Amino acid sequence: MDIKLKIWRQSGPKQAGFYEDHRVVADPHMSFLEMLDVLNEQLLEAGKDAVAFDHDCREGICGACSMVINGNPHGPRAGTTACQLHMREYHDGDEIVIEPWRAAAFPIIKDLVVDRSAFDRIQHAGGYVSVGTGSAPDANTIPIGKRESDEAFDYAACIGCGACVAACPNASAMLFVSSKVAHLSLLPQGKVERKVRVRKMVAAMDAEGFGGCTNHGECSAACPKSISVDAIALLNREYMFAGLARD
Amino acid sequence: MSSATPTSAPPFDRLVKALTSTISLKIVMALTGLAGVGFILFHMAGNLQVFLGRDAYNDYAEFMQGLGALKWVARGGLLTVLGLHVGAAVVLIQRNQRARPERYAGLEQKRTSLAAMYMAELGMVLLAFIVYHIAHFTMGVVSIEFGGVDYYALQQVTEESTRRDLYAHFIVSFQQPGIAITYIVANIALAAHLAHGVTSTFKTAGIAVGRWKLPFEVAGPAIGVIVGLGNISMPLAIWAGFIGGH
Amino acid sequence: MKLDAKIPSGPVQDKWDKARFELKLVNPANKRHHKVIIVGSGLAGASAAATLAELGYDVECFCFQDSPRRAHSIAAQGGINAAKNYQNDGDSVYRLFYDTVKGGDYRSREANVYRLAQVSVNIIDQCVAQGVPFAREYGGVLANRSFGGAQVSRTFYARGQTGQQLLLGAYSALNRQIAHGKVKMHPRTEMLDLVVVDGHARGIITRDLITGEIRPWAADAVLLATGGYGNVFYLSTNAKNCNVTATYRAYKRGAGFANPCFTQIHPTCIPVSGDYQSKLTLMSESLRNDGRVWVPRNKADLNKAPKDIPPEDRYYYLEERYPSFGNLVPRDVASRAAKKVCDDGFGVSKTGEAVYLDFATAIERDGKPAIEDRYGNLFEMYERISGENPYKTPMRIYPAVHYTMGGLWVDYNLMSNVPGLHVLGEANFSDHGANRLGASALMQGLADGYFVIPYTLGNYIATEYTGEVSTKHPAFARAEAEVRERQRKLLEIGSKSGSSRKSVDYFHRKLGKIMWEYCGMARNAAGLQKALTQIPELREQFWKQAYVPGGADELNPWLEKAGRVADFLEFSELMCHDALYRDESCGGHFREEHQTEEGEAVRRDDEFAHGAIWEYAGVGTPPTLHKEPLEFENVKLTTRSYK
């Protein structure tokens, strides 16, 4: 199948970007990133600079791949990362526009590669349970109901890809932050520090320059792990109850 | 590392920071929005008495006028609520715009609604309308007839007394297509604003979660429709001559 | 090369206690004056960084991903073993130890494996305390499953993403130390060389992958937790960017590389679909608990839809050949059996390299909802990739490279023969012998990082520390200059190659084909010799034709890749040397010359019950062999039989 591509090219953080047109002959069994590999191979053999994009595991778990495909972060399939998308979703002659995540807090490094270290900094602010190695009690001393545990898991499934920010009309990071907060505050282990955690993480989120949530729900629609927007409501609740708790 | 120090900023700074965080401002919007909804429902219920006729309506108006000091407290409260709502909106909108300086070639919307996408614009329409509405009904500076009828000149003469005839003002106003259309448009905007706003409020408040989500997702549009239809029914009925017809 | 395994004396049960008592401690107040470099932020690296920082060391941690959370450990699906015996089904530290030594086909060190089994129980406690949401029963206690053919249920799991949940736990511990300023994290920073000063590992040279800045770092000890080298085969289940550079550079600086030919081929992966294939996706081993593996008995049926082939015409080769273990035989056995039926011409795909993994029986027995509950997300993933619905038609699977048991040689204290250079996780060779059991890599990575290195590193610092060294030492300048020169050369090829230029991937793919063909699931002397002549030729071509666009001072993924592939092009030769040397079949290493009539592996304990440790002797020059004899005091060497 013959595919027309319109890809965002930007040589560096400060340079101006532009869309570049390309054509690729793809196989329906290829993954989307394999299609880009083919394009890059073409470019390289022609002595040109290839398109930079982040990727690693290529099986939907590392959260590295990050591109907006025809207006959809990670492409058109729900609950799917770009690396798991396959060309059989497309037809001969289709035109595909590929852009990077766009958010002030995710500056573009090159082409489709953005800097998501803001997410790490939010996690530094409190995304952990303060337990040193060696000080843990036997794992079965704290029974945790299957329901609670499953619910916490639903939020823990976040792969930190940033598609929620990319999809949000406000470039808000609330789904990411809330999934982290919800995961820990739903478990007994995380309850001790819940107040301080939520306040610090929200402060860090604001400091990074993400937008605010206006409950569009686009984040959840784009999330490759289909994390529910309930996380955000839980975050708001945690935040309210945390009030002005001491750090 | 910004978060490295456990002993953080002085208490006052912390307070300001905590109160102006994205979530706190959202909570302000939600609470003020909810207060607004309460007021609007009450205000609508009052006005719907226009369907009960001149006496009932003017009784209600007289009662309201008679509240005296309380009335000014209420007005002050409403103004503060509106101020906070708009103030928070302005700060948040700015933050949101700054958060995405570069536009997409196109971002597909999957879940959101038109109303949600245009909350700020709808809000601006509402703000303009509120000013107009106060000028029209509260201050009476909008001329309601081509000939120019004096707001204070309309009087209802009953057996016991003579009082201002706000019913007549109401009717005459909405017999004028320009005014009726202004109100209808504004109330469509209001309906849309509330359709998203009310649901959003309960999500912001952390209540619309899990099995409570669906009821609130229905409640928002429902309240929007109720308020919209309720308010629009008045100008429509007058315009169409169902009430106040000669 | 001096290889002293430093195994404590005494019964295997007491060795670790004894060691912990004898290992010297560092004064708590002094720890913060000791800088430790940790390369890698996977399970091994992140857990080590967090724990050493908790103890007070001054830690600098590096990884090439944009966030430590994306290290390859994130991809592990199945689970993590621990001898908790929560199921009361007969498990014990000793049994886990025994199974691991046996599973490794008697090519691992007893003392290390025993310690691994001992600390496995603490790992689970630690992870749960961090908030890792392991699967639970309705009563609220932890759930277990049997994995990879183990006779006991000792595997803890977190849906199909155990690796991600464990790594997020370690990453959160790391974050806490980053927040406290105890760990300085350097993501998107690649180690390109090791710096050895007066025989001790004292630093590294890195490239900042965003700015291209090359800079030296000095420290009192260097820890490599850089993962495995499975990507030498180009196609593997590893993440695309996994590579051998860190350990290979250390090897070139004098560290011994042990058993490089020991690679694990995982039996259940989605087969190759075309030339464009960039990686292979693992389908969790747990699928073999319910799936039945077969191929048609008659070649005439190869073009038929599987449902049209009657049961009697299906060859359930694992069930027939291994009646007692059936579909649950260990990975190496299952992989070779699949290769055999496909080599015999019974493969069920266009490429002839696939077998069926059929759930029809299980669906009939337990109902579709039960199967969906167990494997729903895996089935979905399979369908997404292959376009076929495994509820309706059998999956097609084929073995793929998955894990590398070989790695830098380390002693009992996880230190290589270069003093100060410690190696953790998949990067070392220590615990899995010639074959790793399912769910044991995560266990080993975390054991090394949380519970071993915190004790043993102190001993090195307390006893062998040679005083402060700064990056002003000429060894740093020398190493840095070499790194720059190599980078310059890589960038230069493109400008000279003209129209003969090829992409770096072109060479990587070619190398992968050579390795898969001659050093893959089955090996023989003639093939390995052939590989040993083809690899240098390919390497020469690479240095003439590989095209690397862009410059050195910017994000340049092609330059990164070129450096890694250049190392693979040397390292692959080392693997072939080792495979050629090891004239026996054991675990993942199958030498066709050594098999029974039925095609089972034949070990040669008299000749090869040792680790083969290689010393660098120059590019293109055969490396020098050293041996570490393996002594088995507790486990009796038997022929592994799963019949």
Ligand SMILES: Cc1cc2nc3c(=O)[nH]c(=O)nc-3n(C[C@H](O)[C@H](O)[C@H](O)COP(=O)(O)OP(=O)(O)OC[C@H]3O[C@@H](n4cnc5c(N)ncnc54)[C@H](O)[C@@H]3O)c2cc1C
């Ligand atoms: C698909 C898949 C599924 C698996 N499932 C299981 C399972 O169910 N159970 C199990 O026990 N095991 C499983 N394994 C194996 C297991 O995941 C790995 O062996 C283990 O996670 C390795 O951890 P590690 O910490 O040693 O290395 P990795 O997680 O590979 O981390 C390597 C780190 O080193 C860094 N690094 C490497 N080189 C450099 C350099 N030159 N400069 C800077 N940084 C560098 C990387 O950035 C990364 O942070 C699976 C493996 C695969 C591929």
Ligand code: HEM
């Ligand atoms: C008639 C008076 C008004 C009422 C009853 C009202 C009601 C509401 C409600 C209930 C919300 C939801 C709050 C939340 O999401 O938690 C809301 C949101 C909002 N309102 Fe108003 N509002 C009014 C006027 C205005 C005005 C004058 C503006 C001016 C700009 C405005 C701008 C906004 C914005 C930007 C939002 C945020 C959108 C969102 O969070 O989805 N509103 N309003």
Ligand code: SF4
């Ligand atoms: S919440 Fe979903 S979209 Fe956002 S970072 Fe996590 S996985 Fe990605």
Ligand code: FES
């Ligand atoms: S490359 Fe890892 S999630 Fe896509």
